[in-house]
Amino acid sequence: MTDVDTREFSARTLFSRGQRITLTVIAAAIAIPLGLNLTLGIGPEPLWWGRMAIAATVVLYLAVIGFKLAMIAGSGRSSALHFDPGSLTVIADAALPPYTVLVPLYREATVLPTLVSRLSALDYPRDRLQILLLIEADDAETLDAAVTCATDPRFEIVVIPDSVPKTKPKACNIGLARAVGEFCVIYDAEDRPDPDQLRKAALAFRLSPQRVVCVQAELQYWNPWTNWLTRCFAAEYATNFSMTLHGMDRYRLAIPLGGTSNHFRTDALRALGGWDPYNVTEDADLGIRIARRGWDVRMMVSVTEEEANARLGNWLRQRSRWIKGYLQTWLVHSRRPYRLWREVGTRRSLAVHLTLGFATVTTLVNPVMWAMTILYLIVGPQPLEPLFPKYNLYGGVIAMLLGNALMCYTLMLGCVRRGLFAAVRVMLTIPLYWGLMSLAAYKALIQLLRPSKRHYWELTEHGLVRSEDTVETHNV
Template sequence: MMHTKEYYRKSLFQEKGNLRADQIERIEFLEKSLQKSFLKIALNYGYLSRRAWKKALIEEGVELYQFNFESLEAISNQEVVKTQLHWFLDCLVFPLKQTDDYLEVVLSDPSDSININNVEELLGQKVDKFHVAEDLDVLKALHITYGLDYLDKAIFRIYDSDRESCAIETFTKKQLIFIGAILILGASLFYFFPVGVAITFNLILNALLFLSISFKFLLTLYGSRMETSRKVSKAELDKVNDDELPIYTILLPVFKESEVIHKLVWNLRNLDYPLEKLDVKLLIEADDAMTYNAVKDMNFPCIFEPLIIPPAQPKTKPKACNYGLYFSKGKYLTIYDAEDIPDNNQLKLVTSLFKKIPDDYVVIQCALNYFNKKENLLTRLFTLEYSYWFDYMLPGLDNLDVPIPLGGTSNHFKFDKLMELGGWDGFNVTEDADLGLRAYAKSYKVTVLDSTTLEEANNDFFNWIRQRSRWIKGYMQTYLVHMRNPIKLLQKVGVKGFFGFQFFIGGTFFTFLVYPILLLFLIFMLILNTGLLDFLFFWTDYSVSQNILESIQLFFPDWLVIIAIFNFSVGNLMMIYVNMMAVFRRRSYTLILYALINPLYWLMHSISAYKGLIQLITKPFYWEKTNHGLTKSSKPSSI
């Protein structure tokens, strides 16, 4: 027997759920203004925990329905549910079975008689039987049964609309022919002119490495001119009227990250933005039982709405975020990772800046840094890298008006323009760098904002390698995609944008790939010129050994040794200086001496680059999972 709404509201929510009368009144107000069910407001806007709700139902004697997700089928009126999917999600109702004279549904709130009546009106018949299930189970059932059209768009929208911009194809036929031709030509020339080709190859690698490092060095110096600038003043921020703020969507992609979900809830609570204007989506993969169960069992109220993504490949962050786009309601949208701690006023800063800048600016990138920077040597080096990247290099790119590769989080979009761009490429594992270039190619602009989001720096070597290899692989993907037609790219982004792309995207992974090769060449040249190779040929006749050494020395003349020494000395000094500069904006002066270790840190990048290169060939869409929640730091380090 179904009790009255008033009975359930009092028994379940007030007496067993411990909601106060004023809270119930507030929820009812939001229920009308946001057009969502009472329970959904209570669970997703910080009033009631899911564990408390489940306990209230059990104490009321309600038997919770358990779905068999493997055998769910759409009802005969499935088109009605598909077209009204957002409504069913907001009302937490799943039509389980329907025939000509029978309708059975599963719902999460037995007090929701209004929406039961609406279901009957939509499906054209009375509800004969209803079951009560946890809200996440109802959401999952709806998404995996009726969300497949959205899933298809999330995966293939870029491919369907602009195949040339999609990373689903790693190497095109033309690129393979070009690479093959270069290798064959190089091998042929080396066969006939071994010394000349070897020296030329060495010189080209040295020159490109030096140019790439010099570009980043100059970019950092240029970005340092904006070190003390503030794009939104405190006075402007104080004038922000909460009533005039737009709805703001926050996407929170998670995968097997139950250990940081609790931290995420508290971090979101610190945001200075009207709660009813936040549209927070927690993106959970349907087969991620770890995170799914952790959310179901949360024992304190949350301020996010879970979205359950139907299972499909590729299992990547951009695919999950694309799926979330189709259920987003904000004028602006941003992405935070599960462990992120954004400045509490970041959303207001972004809305203020969007009002100030021209309409062709569609993305604002905030700075990223780390709250556990002093945990160990690796976190210190990682912090130095992020500091010069986000505090100096990206502002330098911004001032030069060249494509800015977005970071993986804290990039804030105009929602309508993001949809116009097609969202992210679900097959690219550094989807934001790719999106930054696609935006620039369509004459849209990206700028940076002096607001920081603190993240967890990787404190484990092997975990760092996994993360960095994915990032570098994604840069390789992005480079291959946009260099399928170099002339077309040049026409789209102009000369400045084209060369900025070459040095910043191409130069980044090229530097890491070439660095150990040239280092080995340099070490070998130094050994050759110190006579140490004589020891290796002690077993041969003196005249034979001299002939071998003289033959080897032809490949490494003295002038080439001088160039290599200069290149490595000056190149490493420039990057050490850049790392030292990075401490000043955040006054992290205790890190300055760790910049001297940067050459060894680059070797770690090289290991990651070669791992990424291998994966680019063998499994290009594989998302190398980074484990979070490893830090022992519970509080942010002082900035």
Template sequence: MSAIAPLPEELSARRVLGRGQRDAALLALAALAAAAVVLGVPAVATAGVAVVTAAYTLVVTFKLLLVCVSGRAPVLRFGEADLAAVPEAELPPYTLLVPLYREHKMVPGLVARLAALDYPADRLQVLFLVEEDDQETWIALDDVPKPPGFEVVLVPPEGPRTKPKACNVGLARARGDFCVIYDAEDRPDPDQLRKAVAAFRSLPRWVVCVQAELRYWNPWTNWLTRCFAAEYAYNFGLFLRGLDRFRLPIPLGGTSNHFRADALRDLGGWDPHNVTEDADLGIRIARRGWGVRMMESVTEEEANSRVYNWLRQRSRWIKGYYQTWLVHMRSPWRLWRELGPRGFLAFHLTFGFPTLTTLVNPVFWALTAAYLVVGPDPISPLFPAPVFYVGVLAMLLGNLLVIYSLMLGCLERNLHGAVPAMLLAPAYWALMSLAAIKALCQLARPVKRHYWELTEHGLVTEADARPEPWWRRPILRRREDTGAA
């Protein structure tokens, strides 16, 4: 075990804004007020509409480009022969970090799934990271028989009560050469650890993380889970692979990311104040000049099936994206130097612009509704001809292409029954806007700034997870049935 390097203060989300950012924000507000006085409010509003329209267009173009190249991404794939090539005696020690909070109902199934992983028991360390006051969870862990190497680690209450803080406590006790995070509801492929070892053996040392794919095992529960599963299919099957294709910074998923433990300690572990510590860590890896690769191995999770629970989870994710963008923009020129021009632009198109457009979507929807109801006269001053035509193109063609990309993600992952649900994707985006507004309100409140809104798991049982209806499944025929040679 080695000590974790301290996380530099300038890379911590403990503060919302750095001093330079506060000064820049005040200067920008003063310039905006002066422009409103000199040029008039309508002119300033028109400029704001033009800026947001440009952001929409860039984000849509960026996403479509990554979708187009995702099929050529060098995703790491390993078959049985590749895994057998690594002798049992050469498999390194591996640490599993499993942060839990109020997850007592999930404990029996979780322990059984982790015990079923195909990895030598004498080289496997499983650390269940439980808050000291969460008696129900650690009592449940005590009551369940566990294999050797499964340990319960109590997380002290000092500091923010977040998942990344718990993971840092676990990292300080980790004995493995490699480590991975799993959540309470995760169902990783049994051979995922062996695949990660094979991946690291085949990669240079500067690749310090391998991200497995996340999917949902209950996409057919309701419309919300269909949309959630389609979003993940698009994200892990197309978007992240496109980032991998261009070697751009990859925002990690919250689970099933496998690390070289020594590199993770050198980075300072996770930021305990950032509520999307995974995405932030992906950017810090890129800034160090290190790499993340995508691996073909699946971890199944439970898709949120209740709107309120989904909003709690999504608002936390978006709040973390706000935090991550603000933290790494404290020194823009340094960020430019460390990520390079392409990485710098990709960072904004992944974190900054999408959260901005999600936040202001309701405003543009309201303007569109006003245009349809009362005609163009009240809002035409806000949309000069170039902005109007670009905006219409981005809204109609861009949104249709994004919906088509979601459908492609469904087809890529055999979620054929979810394809019709994508026609209602704008309603899902409206929920995202509600979550974005909530996230911004929490970020502005010191008592809620680092608050970790707990996602309730175990809402769906195996019996509730209905299979895809037979009439929505693809028709597969054997080659001899079709007369093909």
């Protein structure tokens, strides 16, 4: 049961009525003065609007960069929950609470045997562990594989009806209705969680106040050395989960959850209405809804390994879905900005905008700024000089040179933090990776604006890399 109207936070509708009115007013406030100037010579000239657009973009860049640097700096005094193996004996096996593991699957027959083996190895009392394999009704191959290999009584196969939206959060909601555990966790098909992760999460909840309703474990990739793309991807994850989210935890900001290894109090999750089936980053959305409810998310030092995408097309599909979901989540929680501010406060509401919305906007704007830089290098400053008075020029130089250098350096720090030493030098090429992110961002924006693709879940193919191909022999 739920005690919240989930329609209020649903991404089923792109814009609320208030947002449509606001966008119309803003468009009119720009178009009317421009039209008056072009036709009658009244009001600010187009050059003024261009300067203001550049100035706003520079401020946005500096704000996003400053926020990321502040979170990374704050991670040095992280308050993330950390438990030594010896402390896990505090709760005897007989006193451990029942736990439910939700595993949404679609076209994962290839990796299912390995997944079942990994989950079977979880160090948790057998009579207190429920593992729900959530398999779509039209996925006969995965269903057959599950029947064959998931014979342990802890595993239950839950068939998800073939209906729209066909998304991971819809499957998780159906699984949540079947969950018997006091706590529950999400794992993906390729996940390799620490065997003692459930024990650590149970202890974390035992030692935390009731307002802590979610504990997020760290994610990292087990195949960083497959190619250049996986090195960059692993560095990004290392920086995000080992530094940025630890900084957000320290400052008690609203944490956009990762798609896996987030552990919940089951009753609190039901009170929130579960996941939004129309949001393709249901995890990030849930993290914000938890904060709006006045509850907390904490980071926990326990690792779940995943498979990094080693193929560009696969990576673009996954990344565009993430960006599309971040935009969905930002729009949902910006429907009533004053209410968001009232519920979470100034720091948290600013963090929501900087994390979900403004950072994505800069990814979309990047190609424009790069194009102007290339134009400057080819033809000189004359064509662009009118757009860059001193305040734009100095701010833009700081954002482009110092900002990019610092972002590159933070990724190097993330590599060092995770022991990915051979990837440090690869970070000198990270602007190429940012270019790919902009490509994915435009794909995400196009899909978001198309009703037929707005809630479309682009499937990520797993099992593309063999474990024996991932060993790095030059990590010095």
